[in-house]
Amino acid sequence: MLQVSINDQRYDFPEGMTILDALRQLKIEVPTLCYDERIEAYGGCRLCMVRVTGNPKLVTACQTPLVDGMAIETHSPEIENLRKTNLKLLATHYPQEAVEKNPHKEFHRWLYAYGLEHEACGKFDLHKQDRSHPYLSIDMSQCITCYRCVNICNDVQGQFVWQVNGRGDRSQIVPDSGTTLLESTCVSCGACADTCPTGAIADQSGQDQARTYTRTTCPYCGVGCEMDVGVAQDRIVTVRPALNSPVNRGHLCVKGRYAFDFVDASDRVTTPLIRKNGQLTPCSWDEAFAAIKSELQRILSESGPKSLGLLGSSRATNEENYVAQKFARVVLGTNNVDCCARVCHTPSAAAMKWMLGTGAATNSFDDIEVARTLLICGANPTENHPVIGARIKQRVLQGAKMIVIDPRATELARMATIHLALKPGTNVLLLNAMAATLVEEGLMDKSYLANRIDGFDAYFNFIRPLKPEIAASICGIDPEVIREAARLYATEKPSMCFHGLGLTEHTQGTEGVMCLVNLALLTGNLGKPGTGINPLRGQNNVQGAAHMGCDPSILTGSVSVQGERLRFEKVWGATIPSEKGLNLLAMMDAAGREELKALWVIGYDVYLTNPKMHETRQAFEKLKFVVVQDLFLNETAREFASVFLPVASGFEKDGTYMNAERRISRVRRVVSPRGQSKTDWEILCEVAAAMGKGEHFPYRSAEEIWNEVRSVWQEAQGISYARIEKHGLQWPCMDLEHPGTKILHAETFSFGKTTQIKSIPFEPTPEKTNAEYPFLLTTGRNLYHFNAGTMTQRTPNHHLRKSDFLDLNPLDAHHLGLREGETARLISRYGEATLPVRFTHDVKPGEAFATFHTPEFYLNHVTSGYRDRKVHAPEYKVTAVRIEKSNRCARSLV
Amino acid sequence: MTTNESFYHLPEGTKLPAFCQGTACFVARHVHPQRWREAAQQTRRLYCLGKCHLAPASLKDSARPLTQVHASQAIVLERIAKRVAPTLAAYQAQGGYQALEKARALAPEAIIRSIEIADLRGRGGAGFPTARKWRAVQTEIAKQKYIIANADEGDPGAYIDRLILEEDPHCLLEAMAIAGHAVGANKGIIYLRREYPAALTTLQTALAEIQKTDMLHPFAIEIHLGQGSYVCGEESALLNAIEGKRPEVRTRPPYPSQHGLFGSPTLVNNVETLANIPWIIRQGGAAYAALGFSKSRGTKVISLNSLFRRPGLYEIEFGMSLRQIVEDLGGGLKHGHLKGLIIGGPLAGIVPPHLLETPFGFEELHAIGAAVGHGGVIAFDEQTSIGSLIEHVFQFGAYESCGKCTPCRLGSRRISEMSWQSEEWSDLIAALRDTSLCGLGTGLAEFAESIQRYYHQELEDLCCKSP
DSSP states (O other), rough: EEEEEETEEEEOOSOOOOOOHHHTTTTTOOSSSSSTTSSSSOOOOOSSSSEEEEEOOEEEETTOOOOTOOOOOOOOOOHHHHHHHHHHHHTHHHHHHHEEEEEETHHHHHHTTTTOOOOOOOOOOGGGEOOSSEEEEGGGGGGOOHHHHHIIIIIIIOOOOOOEESOGGGGGETTTTOOOSSSSOOOOOOOOHHOSSSSSSEEOOOTTTOOEEEEESSSTTTTTEEEEEETTTEEEEEEOOOOTTTTTTTTOOOOHHOGGGGGGGGTOOOOOOETTEEEEEOOOOHHHHHHHHHHHHHHHHOOOGGEEEEOOOTTSSSHHHHHHHHIIIIIIOOOOOOOOGGGGGHHHHHHHHHHSSSSOSOOOOTTTTTTTEEESSSSSHHHHHHHHHHHHHHHHHTTTTEEEOHHHHHHHHHHEEEOOOOOOOHHHHHHHHHHHHHTEEEEEEEHHHHHHOOHHHHHHHHHHOOOOHHHHHHHTTTTTHHHHHHHHHSSSEEEEEEEHHHSSSSHHHHHHHHHHHHHHHHHTTHHHHTTEEEOOOOOHHHHHHHHOOOOOTTEETTTTHHHHHHHHHHHTTTTOOSSSOHHHHHHHHHHHOOOEEEEEEEEHHHHSSSSSHHHHHHOOOOOOOEEEESSSSOHHHHOOOSSEEEOOOTTOOEEEEOTSSSEEEEEEOOSSOOOOBBOOHHHHHHHHTTTTTTGOOSSSHHHHHHHHHHHHHHGGOOOOOOTTSSSSSSSSOOOOOOOSSSSSSSBBBBTSSSSSOOOOOOOOSSSOOOSOOEEEEEEEEOOTTTSSTTTTTGGGGGHHHSOOOEEEEEEHHHHHHHTTTTTTEEEEOOOEEEEEEEETTTTTTTTEEOOOGGGOOOOGGGGOOOOOOOTOBBBBTTTEEEEEOOOOOSSOOO | EEEEEETTTTOOOSSOBBBSHHHHHHGGGSSSSSHHHHHHSSSOOOOSSSSEEEEEEHHHHHHHOOEEEEEOOOOTTTTTTHHHHOOHHHHHHHTTTHHHHHHHHOOOOHHHHHHHHTOBBBBTTTBBBBHHHHHHHHHHHSOOOOOEEEOOOOOOOOOHHHHHHHHHHHHHHHHHHHHHHHTTTOOOEEEETTHHHHHHHHHHHHHHHHSSSSSTTOOEEEEEEOOOOGGGGSSSHHHHHHHTSSOOOOOOSSTTSSSSSSGEEEEEEEHHHHHHHHHHHHHHHHHHTTTTTEEEEEEEEEOOOOOOOOOOOEEHHHTTTTIIIIIISSBSSSSOOOEEESSSSSSSSSGGGGTTTSSSSSSHHHHTOOOTTTTTTEEEEEHHHHHHHHHHHHHHHHHHHOOOSHHHIIIHHHHHHHHHTSHHHHHHHHHHHOOOOOOHHHHHHHHHHHHHHHHHHHHHHHHHOOO
């Protein structure tokens, strides 16, 4: 403890604080304008200056560390006068109107506090305004040159958009475009607006109108950022990042922060619909429930429970997914239940469960700042998990090494120490070649090998010949570069892996993850800070949906139906079918064969997003009865729903999500459900009751459901709503005293001390290029849109990214006679789509990349029906295509 | 060689303006009014070409200043005063690079110890003990360390480093290599201002000469060019400039010796400081410390401006009185009477004539509110009113402010535009003095306070006259 005197009072403080930290803790207010706890203290405004006895000069409280025995004076008349002088200098040319209009802005507040509000004598200047951006409004006549925007853009987002031109009193803060913010490299994270102490950079939405703020968890990706949603008159007006969140540390991305307008989009459906004469027409809930009950009961009696299936939603809460799988098993009597994890990270969950015992990230986001090497495999976090992408960027800017395995030169690949730009579909070959290098060059962690790994001798014989020199030509990478990457991963430890769908969405997706796990095992990069295998989960609750049991073979807590059925039956007081269920893809196949007759789909546009669209269509067309729960008439609902049930959005209900680092965080009702919409769990409970199974679904709140989850899932027993009131907790968390688990497998794996290292031979995908289909297409997402675009396409994000594009290397485009912005026909063996073309060197010649956010483009007409050999995830990442100039006009891009 | 604008986006381009507007030129504006008028009309300002002996100076002026040694030992001007050619051969003929050879036979600690015995203090302005800096870098454990020669002599009135760079470049290269050996750095960078084009030529020639031999090996030196920024002369701002960042002063700690260029331990020494090193290695620290007086040991080169009868560079021992400098070396003023001395640039206190008995030394000048600074000595006469001097200095300050700190960014401009002696004036000076991060702001305050102290009467008269 440090003993410190502040204004003649004695205090004790722990080490590692600044003077300002201490003052804030004591609620002694000193003015600050350039300070923000998210950035390194800048010390430019010179307002927080205090006197430290023995120091000839005043010091900045924000930058000066607290030292034992320090005597600090904060508010002498002399110091206050200096503050006043500096504040007055800042006020002189500041627009008076701004101060009057918004007295609560940080700078204005200090002017009032020092009685200087009338010193602001300037005027708004139209020439200093920039209204180009859909979310941010710029008025540099209100800029006091505190550099917070510059520093937060550099130190938090790592984008370096805001730059300072000139010097002295001619310093001007401008976007890197030199023109407007829209034309700059801005990624619209909004951090600058969040930190700006004046109105110079502000959200166009009603930051100032918000009456109440409610803490909740972001409804977009699997990072699970905590945020405070500002509401006025039951409408969301603004979103701010939770400052002290361990996940996002006061940061958000363009989706979480700004893309909330979908909640009140004009085409949101808020009444139940029923298909009559081919038309979906409004009906009452009773009518909808009656139709569902009679149809399901009819099909059940005619074809048995095997003919029914249900898909939970990665967008819905844990509680809702728990109810959904229980509904499938208890009410429908089938294990035909799955969710969209099937098409993304089920390979990760399966591979990691088999090899490590737990099918979830081994480490936490906080390990990023500990890792000395980051291995990013088939993931593009700066677009798809932007807040984690930003943390990774900062870590690399601080000097950490980074290896990126990706066919494309993504933003992280461009700043990587080593970019392994492999040919799509050759992950296993490449990862094995890295492992062979480790073995050949003796770079293994010998003690880890001895203590934690079984079967190394067999593996050694298998892997040794699979050298980089053999993989090189097929992967398209120089063997020495592969060796360098392996050396880096093994020697600059701790090394942390993040992987994404570039690894999993392949015929060898599960096996690819297993190969990655092998690398971590060989080098001992597991169970320690700054290490691990960490799947970057795509959706807010995709980890949770599957973990709650929306999977044909597992029950809540990721335990097998076969093994744990009886335990669950006791708690539920109901029978659980023992018959093996069908997964999503198998259900589609069964529907095609007319064995599956009815499908209930919750918050998931299956038709649009499944691969090989014409087969999906054929399957849906044969289904007798389709129930869709969603906010909007998505493509599945529009084309195939027999009954559509309007549901509450993530902002309109209570519950929890599970993020990519196993954290259970609270979701809160921020606004009321729109129109007649109900939460997913309410709907399921009501139908269960209608079908005579109400006794098994007696819930009155999300918390009651969660408590039942805790009763069946031991690793979550310690996670009560009370404990996650402020911040989420990471499972395993065995009891109410347990602090949660940041790092798995430290001493033992979930099934024991040792694990078997696995020999995985490379099996090339049957999807191959030839003269007719010479290009390899991969598909993915971009920063501004989310998956099927259901939410983001209904927000001003479409001004930031107007369309999907086919990204082509200019060389190829030139050969094809395509010009930028022209539309191209993308033809595969399975179908075709038409997209506007964009030139980029990020894509290698012979390859192409397209996003799939715009429903009208139906990109999945093109993708193949090949699936992961173990768990059936579709191979979205490799399709052989032909590209032709199209005469059809794509949607206007302007 | 790498170059960068000392500040991002210098809007006016990189071509140098024709006329100098430094303080020496300002106080000599009546000598050549037409030239000063043109200088004042330049859209882009130029603060100090280092030709103060010719002030008001232009880019084209090339007459060499007088160079004399008035110390019992010639050290920094050893070869310059003798007009030794700046070639490798001539330098070696004078014993050049023997110090490097000698140093390389010594343990690093032995080298640092001799500098410590010499009691050498930084000649750039701060007077920090050089050996402490060297030792701080030497004791850091790092793969990469750097030696940086600060050749950004921006103090108006000083042209000492310019002559060293132009006429004795090998002395600097040798000193950097010695420093490299002493602290464990294999890379040296000379941060040179583009305002010194002749220095660039001689340095490049000298580097080419030495690179043909392997005498510096494994030590490598490169030149980094900067331009148009006074603040870059401050060591941490200079590091930012080399890194391509906005050259603002960094908050300490960490010090450059711990976390300097690109995060590596870095020794930044001024050119003149380094120019003393080979002599100290050859002759020993004690011989050096035998010169000078009080806590200011050794010699110092001072540069006298054009209003003196004998402007030029003089190597003196510390302890000489200001009067001796003005009268014996400078020979008094060419015209008119001495009104004051601006020593070490305008960002320090002014010395009024009645304090001319003060001896030239760090602590002695500090005691009267002035500073040794880098050793530029600008005399001004009655042609310069105190009001116009204040305006000139604060315009300089406002122009050179990097813009980080509120009082300097906004206050220096405000002061240059306002009438003196108001309450606001004192408030602003206090804010500059007490709340500025670097010497630019505090130096402006020191200047203003010395004016208030020593030229009180003239200020009051000014107030009475102003409406």
